[in-house]
Amino acid sequence: MSPASLKTYVSEWENGRRSVGEDDRSILRSIYGLNDQELFGEQAEVHSVLDDAYSELARRIEESKSVDLGMVNTLAGQTELFRSWDRQMGAPSLADQLSAHISTLENALAYTVLPSARRPVARVLSGAATLAGWQALDVGGVDRAWRHYELARRAAAEAQSPALMAHAMGEQAYVLVDAGKPDLAYELICEAVSSAQDSAPDRVVAWLCAAEAEIAAIVGQADASHAALERAAASLPGGDEMRDPEVPGVFLNDTHLKRWRGNVRTLLGETEAVGELCAALELMDGTFTRAEGSLRIDLAQGYFASGKLGEAREQARLARSLANRTGSLRNRRRLDRITLQISTEDN
Template identity: 50%
Template sequence: MSERLRGARNARGWSQERLVREIERYARQHALDVPTTASLRVYVSEWENGRRKISARFAAILRPLLGLTDGELIGDSPTGPPLVGGYDELIGRIDSARSLGLSMVKTFTDQTELFRTMDRQMGAAALVDQMTGHLARLEDALTFAVLPNTRRPVAQALAAAATLAAWQALDAGAVERAWRNYELGKRAAQEAGEPMYLAHAMAEQAYVLSEAGRPELAVALVRDAQRAADGHMSPRLQAWLYAAEAELCAKAGPELADDCRRALDMSASVLPPGDEARDPDMLSIFLNGSHLARWRGNALAMLGDDDAVGSLYQALDSLDSTFVRAESGLRCDLAQAHLARGEYDQAQEHLRTARLLASRTGSARHRRRIDQLTQRL
């Protein structure tokens, strides 16, 4: 427990004093009573030194602050729902799942979409409880659904939700939860018979491998994702997969620079024209020319290419102001591009803004990258 809390705090660059202030701020916003500042300082110290257990009362505050589940914060295994006591209860749950109509599946999908919008603007950490409950309800619905015509739409909704939850976990620094949720999303997509959802989950999962220090394996996985959906994907998803391949090739190093540029060209060649970014066949995909300019700039910045700066400023000028976390990442890209050109003042300015945005969204992933880039100043 002590290592979990300390690690989550450090991932955000927070001191113990900052954590105390965040607890007090959360308590004020939600009209909760907490001990005095002096007492909270003692609590935080004792939690991290293993001399005090985190109570359920404080766990409910720390989860949304740090973007962790109870299991990740405290280490307790989830107890799950009570065991079925007999056939009557089992049949009751099966009958309930059988009556699950398309309107209820749409409700699940709408909830996922709401969480996606909130995540884009506020960050993932504050949504950990809601996403955990949302996935549990979807998994429960799928568990007790029997026939394929009932299971498939639920499985598709679960695939979309699990992939979103995985990306949020990755952003919060909970990499094992991210990996498990991607696996859940892949299984659900396979059951739903949805190769597009399967390819999307595989490609995003490749980022976990890349950030864990296995870039070559990440490139292999994103290419396998393209094969998994070959002939069954929209042009926008195809462009997105090529762009993801380009970024992962750039992360793998200069030996894959030609592959990176080739993938960027392929992405541009299949991307539908116009300003529309949302893929109607795959609601989790946002990609248009402006987004691709940012992706190109990001990849070229990692390769040290001078063309990166122009693409990135083009992307910044056209960025939707509600994409708060995306702007934090874009500012990191610009800092990296300026560092490659020896323009340290400009890099420092973008890192300062990126740090503020990362603090707003609670992104441990961006904070880690900001710290790495700051060390190069």
């Protein structure tokens, strides 16, 4: 550049109106025999930023030491409270609280260093994420549900729990059903069952087999559906207990399986399903509000298939009330379909 231009450039450099390009930096380093830090003082600022970042990281890691077994149990207890509220009152009122809870667990896991300390946190995170996934699916948030289940699977892998992994895969299969991919859902649930056979508690295996039966019925595989129901019954431990500590999100005993079997037989168009559903309704725990709504929708479908339109309408009415109470968009959609069928038959 000309001497006049160089004077202008130097003035602008000195007054901070123009940045020094790399070519000019190279020339200036050669002329003065200095490095960038000595010429421009920029590295000191970079070092300050880096020092702050490392200090913040060290602080977070230090804070994570407080996440001991007692804290993990507290976080697990919070998840259980959310789970109880969800099955009785539904998902919409919990979305923000559960999202904050999951963020707390993710942060705790991210800054906990030792694998032995990480695994308990990951177990709780996987359970919370599957709960959030089912809630999102229930209110029509299909993509959000999918992401929650992906998080649940990653956390299950971190926790080294094949049972949690299989459960997350099993629930994720329902996202594929609702997204119009039932065949892929069937493949996924079959893989989940296969992975759990020798590594998960019997109650979890029974739950997965029942889910396989339902999705097999959806894709029209009647024989496979009945076979899966038989495997579910054979795997399910006896007694009234419905929980397993390995996967707290699974609720299944003989009464729940009766309801599920009735649902599957309804999907297969078997009129005998009505008797099984009525028996399950008699025995059902009243705190499972959303599940009762689903059962009554199955009953409405079964009565409709049997030509008992009055009974079908009554069950649809009761199911609508429960769906409104829990905010279940998923159940409302099912109700809209059966209500349309009943109205068409009336006309």
